[in-house]
Amino acid sequence: MAENVEDLLREMEAYARAHEVPILTEAARPLYLRTVREASPRRILEIGTAIGYSAMLALREAPGAEIVTMERDAALFDAARSFLRRAGYAERATLLSGEAEKLLPTLSGPFDFVFIDAAKSRYPDFWLGVQPLLAPRAVVAADNVLFRGLVEGEGSEEWPKHSYRTMVLQLREYLRLVRSAPDFQTEVFPEGDGMAVSRRNE
Numbered sequence: 247m248a249e250n251v252e253d254l255l256r257e258m259e260a261y262a263r264a265h266e267v268p269i270l271t272e273a274a275r276p277l278y279l280r281t282v283r284e285a286s287p288r289r290i291l292e293i294g295t296a297i298g299y300s301a302m303l304a305l306r307e308a309p310g311a312e313i314v315t316m317e318r319d320a321a322l323f324d325a326a327r328s329f330l331r332r333a334g335y336a337e338r339a340t341l342l343s344g345e346a347e348k349l350l351p352t353l354s355g356p357f358d359f360v361f362i363d364a365a366k367s368r369y370p371d372f373w374l375g376v377q378p379l380l381a382p383r384a385v386v387a388a389d390n391v392l393f394r395g396l397v398e399g400e401g402s403e404e405w406p407k408h409s410y411r412t413m414v415l416q417l418r419e420y421l422r423l424v425r426s427a428p429d430f431q432t433e434v435f436p437e438g439d440g441m442a443v444s445r446r447n448e
């Protein structure tokens with residue numbers, strides 16, 4: 247029998263803390279939930295499952311939706327599968343194990359809501375990779391786009407230090423791509439580590 251989703255979410259939060267798994271921050275959750283609700287998705291695509299926390303939130307928030315989500319870390323993938331099964335969401339969730347770059351070209355759209363939350367240095371590739379999969383009025387949300395304030399705005403003027411350089415430059419490229427994409431309106435919200443929400447209006 248399916249377990250209570252609220253209890254499972256609390257268990258996942260504790261699991262993430264104990265195992266230092268980065269999941270959607272508390273500060274970004276209301277924005278994420280509102281964005282899912284407003285997109286009223288039938289099909290959701292997620293890049294970066296971790297333990298399935300944001301996937302679980304999306305399935306709870308959009309009861310008619312199904313999700314395809316991908317994760318390259320085998321242990322996290324197994325944990326996500328177990329949590330989503332326990333919630334009774336197995337039939338609504340397709341979990342794909344592996345590198346998103348390789349998996350994206352194997353998928354068929356359309357997806358109404360896409361959540362990008364994986365390697366930050368690959369965000370431009372993910373944006374380009376999901377384009378053929380998007381529904382005409384798709385919403386694409388990308389988490390952590392302001393990465394510790396280093397991507398734009400005050401405090402971002404210095405050349406990023408070596409360990410963050412690729413990530414910061416690729417996040418700037420992501421923002422440039424989404425802002426210049428025809429048919430998309432993008433808002434960048436400061437919640438958490440910054441979330442870009444791009445709405446397609448074809």
Ligand SMILES: C[S@@+](CC[C@H](N)C(=O)[O-])C[C@H]1O[C@@H](n2cnc3c(N)ncnc32)[C@H](O)[C@@H]1O
Pocket residue numbers: 268269270293294295296297298299300301316317318319322344345346347363364365368
């Ligand atoms: C921030 S966590 C995802 C958190 C999750 N969306 C949530 O809020 O509950 C990012 C995850 O993306 C995975 N990841 C990073 N790069 C990836 C890639 N190229 N393909 C597949 N998974 C990737 C990492 O292993 C990690 O578990």
